[in-house]
Amino acid sequence: xxxxxxxxxxxxxxxxxxxxxxxxxxxxxxxxxxxxxxxxxxxxxxxxxxxxxxxxxxxxxxxxxxxxxxxxxxxxxxxxxxxxxxxxxxxxxxxxxxxxxxxxxxxxxxxxxxxxxxxxxxxxxxxxxxxxxxxxxxxxxxxxxxxxxxxxxxxxxxxxxxxxxxxxxxxxxxxxxxxxxxxxxxxxxxxxxxxxxxxxxxxxxxxxxxxxxxxxxxxxxxxxxxxxxxxxxxxxxxxxxxxxxxxxxxxxxxxxxxxxxxxxxxxxxxxxxxxxxxxxxxxxxxxxxxxxxxxxxxxxxxxxxxxxxxxxxxxxxxxxxxxxxxxxxxxxxxxxxxxxxxxxxxxxxxxxxxxxxxxxxxxxxxxxxxxxxxxxxxxxxxxxxxxxxxxxxxxxxxxxxxxxxxxxxxxxxxxxxxxxxxxxxxxxxxxxxxxxxxxxxxxxxxxxxxxxxxxxxxxxxxxxxxxxxxxxxxxxxxxxxxxxxxxxxxxxxxxxxxxxx
Amino acid sequence: xxxxxxxxxxxxxxxxxxxxxxxxxxxxxxxxxxxxxxxxxxxxxxxxxxxxxxxxxxxxxxxxxxxxxxxxxxxxxxxxxxxxxxxxxxxxxxxxxxxxxxxxxxxxxxxxxxxxxxxxxxxxxxxxxxxxxxxxxxxxxxxxxxxxxxxxxxxxxxxxxxxxxxxxxxxxxxxxxxxxxxxxxxxxxxxxxxxxxx
Numbered sequence: 001x002x003x004x005x006x007x008x009x010x011x012x013x014x015x016x017x018x019x020x021x022x023x024x025x026x027x028x029x030x031x032x033x034x035x036x037x038x039x040x041x042x043x044x045x046x047x048x049x050x051x052x053x054x055x056x057x058x059x060x061x062x063x064x065x066x067x068x069x070x071x072x073x074x075x076x077x078x079x080x081x082x083x084x085x086x087x088x089x090x091x092x093x094x095x096x097x098x099x100x101x102x103x104x105x106x107x108x109x110x111x112x113x114x115x116x117x118x119x120x121x122x123x124x125x126x127x128x129x130x131x132x133x134x135x136x137x138x139x140x141x142x143x144x145x146x147x148x149x150x151x152x153x154x155x156x157x158x159x160x161x162x163x164x165x166x167x168x169x170x171x172x173x174x175x176x177x178x179x180x181x182x183x184x185x186x187x188x189x190x191x192x193x194x195x196x197x198x199x200x201x202x203x204x205x206x207x208x209x210x211x212x213x214x215x216x217x218x219x220x221x222x223x224x225x226x227x228x229x230x231x232x233x234x235x236x237x238x239x240x241x242x243x244x245x246x247x248x249x250x251x252x253x254x255x256x257x258x259x260x261x262x263x264x265x266x267x268x269x270x271x272x273x274x275x276x277x278x279x280x281x282x283x284x285x286x287x288x289x290x291x292x293x294x295x296x297x298x299x300x301x302x303x304x305x306x307x308x309x310x311x312x313x314x315x316x317x318x319x320x321x322x323x324x325x326x327x328x329x330x331x332x333x334x335x336x337x338x339x340x341x342x343x344x345x346x347x348x349x350x351x352x353x354x355x356x357x358x359x360x361x362x363x364x365x366x367x368x369x370x371x372x373x374x375x376x377x378x379x380x381x382x383x384x385x386x387x388x389x390x391x392x393x394x395x396x397x398x399x400x401x402x403x404x405x406x407x408x409x410x411x412x413x414x415x416x417x418x419x420x421x422x423x424x425x426x427x428x429x430x431x432x433x434x435x436x437x438x439x440x441x442x443x444x445x446x447x448x449x450x451x452x453x454x455x456x457x458x459x460x461x462x463x464x465x466x467x468x469x470x471x472x473x474x475x476x477x478x479x480x481x482x483x484x485x486x487x488x489x490x491x492x493x494x495x496x497x498x499x500x501x
Numbered sequence: 502x503x504x505x506x507x508x509x510x511x512x513x514x515x516x517x518x519x520x521x522x523x524x525x526x527x528x529x530x531x532x533x534x535x536x537x538x539x540x541x542x543x544x545x546x547x548x549x550x551x552x553x554x555x556x557x558x559x560x561x562x563x564x565x566x567x568x569x570x571x572x573x574x575x576x577x578x579x580x581x582x583x584x585x586x587x588x589x590x591x592x593x594x595x596x597x598x599x600x601x602x603x604x605x606x607x608x609x610x611x612x613x614x615x616x617x618x619x620x621x622x623x624x625x626x627x628x629x630x631x632x633x634x635x636x637x638x639x640x641x642x643x644x645x646x647x648x649x650x651x652x653x654x655x656x657x658x659x660x661x662x663x664x665x666x667x668x669x670x671x672x673x674x675x676x677x678x679x680x681x682x683x684x685x686x687x688x689x690x691x692x693x694x695x696x697x698x699x
Contacts, residue, residue: 070679070680073680074680085531086531087529087530087531090529091529094524094526094529097521097522097523097524098523098524098526100521101520101521101522101523101524102523103517103518103521104517104518104519104520104521105517105520106513106517107510107513107514107517110509110510110513111510120663121663126504126505126506126509127505128505128508128509132505176687177677178675178677178678178686178687179675179677182677182678195676195677195680196677197677197678198680200678200679201679202678202679202681205678222678222679222681222683223681223683225678226675226677226678226683226685226686227685229686229687230685230686230687233687234600234634234687237687238597238600251660251661253661254660254661255661256660256661262673262674262675262686263673263674263675263686263687263688264633264673264686264687264688264689265686265687265688267629267632267633267667267688268630268633268634268687268688271596271628271629271630271632271633272596272597272630282509282513287523288526289655289658289660289661290526290652290655290656291526292651292655292660293526293530293650293651293652293654293655294526296651296668297530297615297650297651304676306547307543307546307547307615307616307617307618307670308547308613308616308617308618308651308668308670309670310547310669310670310671310672310673310674310688311667311668311669311670311673311688312618312667312668312670313665313666313667314660314665314666314667315665316660316661316662316663316664316665316666317663317664319629319665320627328509330505330509330512334509334512334513334516335512335516337513337516337517337518338512338515338516340518343518
């Protein structure tokens with residue numbers, strides 16, 4: 001990404017990305033890198049994807065808590081900086097309204113953007129799918145004989161799996177955001193859209209750099225590791241024949257676009273090579289330049305607790321003597337736009353705040369989602385592309401609603417997760433335990449007499465039943481938890497007794 | 502056959518919801534009692550350094566007081582009056598030759614108090630690679646060009662002509678390794694804003 005980051009901040013801001021495709025090979029948290037192939041197949045076994053992968057993550061309790069705290073730390077910073085502004089809620093409301101308006105006239109805004117961008121000298125391409133996006137990018141590179149490419153953070157290109165595609169055609173692609181470079185060297189996907197390597201410890205990164213970049217053995221100081229990466233990446237910038245970036249915001253009014261990073265890697269990627277390819281999802285459009293004020297004020301603060309990214313670069317047309325290509329990608333987004341109940345998910349500006357606050361993300365790690373964009377927003381987006389493959393994701397939530405509360409563009413995330421659950425259930429894409437359990441629960445909760453009767457029965461049984469009858473394979477909840485002692489009386493019974501006296 | 506462009510636009514038009522109103526974006530931003538003071542505070546919060554210079558003629562002197570500038574050999578300046586500037590970008594054929602620039606002085610057009618960002622526009626200057634390859638940077642900004650917030654900034658700026666421009670807020674930085682803040686990721690290792698008070 002572009003990165004954003006705190007005064008103290010992390011990396012870059014996630015650029016785009018949206019829906020993602022296919023599950024990726026599970027990645028061990030430490031140890032052998034998984035390989036990079038991204039398979040597209042779907043099978044019924046994958047319906048259990050999130051719980052199974054999360055189980056591997058939570059097996060290491062110390063690491064789980066470390067990850068939880070690391071991510072929560074960013075959420076806390078976001079709280080501090082957002083509460084410093086009395087107008088914060090107003091900014092969220094305005095951002096949401098601007099996005100809703102834009103989506104209601106998206107085709108017009110895209111056409112106008114294209115017209116203005118072309119008049120500035122850019123070439124605009126359109127891609128319906130990830131495959132078409134990859135073909136378009138490759139054909140631009142191939143026709144100019146490009147063999148070495150640098151790329152700043154772009155979740156869209158991750159979503160499309162551009163890197164493996166270009167590599168299979170003999171083109172070297174170097175991710176230049178530090179976190180992205182780290183996961184690229186490990187041949188694994190990012191685990192967070194803003195902080196791609198948040199799941200790794202500095203010792204693991206030291207070992208990686210020792211193996212691949214010639215760092216001395218045992219180096220684990222972040223400063224020294226970053227310096228080493230700096231030298232490595234600057235060589236790559238100087239050797240590149242083309243630069244690829246994402247797009248944070250595309251301005252319909254002017255035909256320009258904005259890319260945010262903390263490292264300056266988007267700028268180095270585009271200021272040296274003569275060819276710049278910018279890849280954007282159709283939802284990146286905003287109507288007016290002045291709308292940037294709203295989104296830039298909330299983006300980095302929500303992402304990392306920084307007031308703004310170090311570099312917020314506005315590109316209007318190619319460099320003198322250079323070429324600028326803009327690739328506008330649908331890849332399932334127009335289908336989301338058709339669905340009233342999910343449309344607001346296209347408001348997303350990829351800040352990652354919903355991940356940082358999510359109790360499930362924090363305790364299961366980004367890789368457990370098996371998609372490019374994890375967390376609540378990813379769980380809402382992914383099932384659109386392949387409901388069967390990602391049916392477990394809308395259940396990877398407690399529905400606590402914290403994601404919706406922190407979202408800077410007011411996406412009703414927890415509500416959409418709930419809507420997905422119903423839809424997936426009706427499509428029979430939910431495991432039998434959940435279906436049966438939900439049906440029984442629904443039947444009981446719809447009948448006052450049944451609720452009272454079974455409540456009383458269970459309060460009594462839970463105190464008497466042998467453990468094996470309570471903690472069994474159908475009780476997924478009890479796998480890592482102990483039920484509290486069953487109370488002797490229900491709330492209703494206590495309340496009636498007190499009132500009676 | 503329908504092109505991807507036509508197909509995307511057609512499916513978007515088919516999917517479009519009922520029109521939602523585009524809100525007018527007034528200046529809803531915070532105001533500070535003293536925008537310059539807040540600007541300096543914001544710059545230091547983003548790991549930059551803010552120096553107030555009483556008189557533009559003292560610019561050179563203030564630059565020499567910066568250890569990074571004093572030690573610099575190869576200096577680019579797009580601000581007139583920096584006497585030790587010794588790289589003329591217009592005379593450089595290939596931007597790749599700018600990899601060893603030690604210091605780059607850039608003119609800032611506008612500063613934003615809420616986030617320490619400074620607007621820098623490329624205009625007709627060649628080789629913006631120098632801005633990002635330089636080991637250290639300084640931005641020279643007029644004190645009268647500091648606004649309170651981003652809404653005011655975009656009201657004042659002209660966005661849209663061809664060319665490159667950006668907000669710079671502090672040096673290149675990263676916290677990608679265990680969230681430890683490291684200054685000098687791939688770009689400039691320091692960023693000093695010299696505010697000319699006139």
